[in-house]
Amino acid sequence: MCRAVDLQRAVLAKNEAAAQILRTELTARGTTVVNLLSSPGSGKTALLERELRLAVERGVSAAALTADLATENDAQRLARSGVPVKQVLTDGLCHLEADMVARHLHDWLPESTRLLFVENVGNLVCPAGYDLGESLRVVLASVTEGEDKPLKYPTAFGLAQLVIVTKTDMAEAAEFDEAAFLHNVQQVNPGVEVVLTSVRDGRGTGALLDRALAAAEGNRVHTPVMAQAGA
């Protein structure tokens, strides 16, 4: 014998509530969060280091929270830019959750921070499901990862508000089919902007900072079809 109860509650409600609180708190004090997702080895840290240096040059107060399963190498590298950097060790957890971000900001993030870049754990599966209170979600992929990456990780690419291709200086050697990649991105996320970058030759450098500042100024960001989800 049993009784049926319809709970009808989203299982991720807890994280979404925490993310909403964080977004409201940070927005109120003028801080905009940018959530960066990619596979390991995509060149995310190198690009972020470049953008942070640019932010310092332009007098934009930025900070970075970088998550890794174990080492602190990324934090040391990002700290060379001169902006406040904090490492989050997830102890094996494959993604960040909103309350982890909130905990780490406590007693660390300067009040005046305009942009907070959150470098998520290198993984295109798990982090995709978690809102971190960001106002801009960016997915990065390098030319060495193949054109079908957006189709293999449709949730990550489908929920991105900006897609950045890295290491384009290696495109020829990697036989990267740019048109096929763009087509695949549009299939899972029609209308999303794709920026081509190379830290080595400077192409597209600054685009991430520009888009982040635009989001901070309240400019409308892309709403992916998958994010409109009638769930």
Next chain:
Amino acid sequence: MHEMSVAVAVVDQVEAAARSRGAVGVESIRLDVGELAGVVADALAFCFELACAGTVVEGAELITRTVPGTARCEPCAETWAVGMPPKLLCPGCGAAAGELLSGRELQIREVRWADPDPAAVARHRQPITEES
């Protein structure tokens, strides 16, 4: 594996509901998992076994239903199954899907509570002799 976090969230929510209604056990939990929710049902089932151990949910059956992704086009009013990987460009006119109708669900649809077995309750009330 973020399925572990999803499994923990399911167990937490069902446990909270069990506490508020004084339930002693759970027979089954039905979950709706959208095709585009980014959750692997097998991995979730494995994590659920681990997550519910030692809780009131232990022993419950987890029944997942995959909800297909569907989208609709504004200009031509076409509705289509987006498939996996999802095709979010209209097969009729090529425009971007105006709306995703389904496929991102991650919801507990139903919980069946196990009613206390009167005989078992009576047995528990008796002093338990320790085995040597």
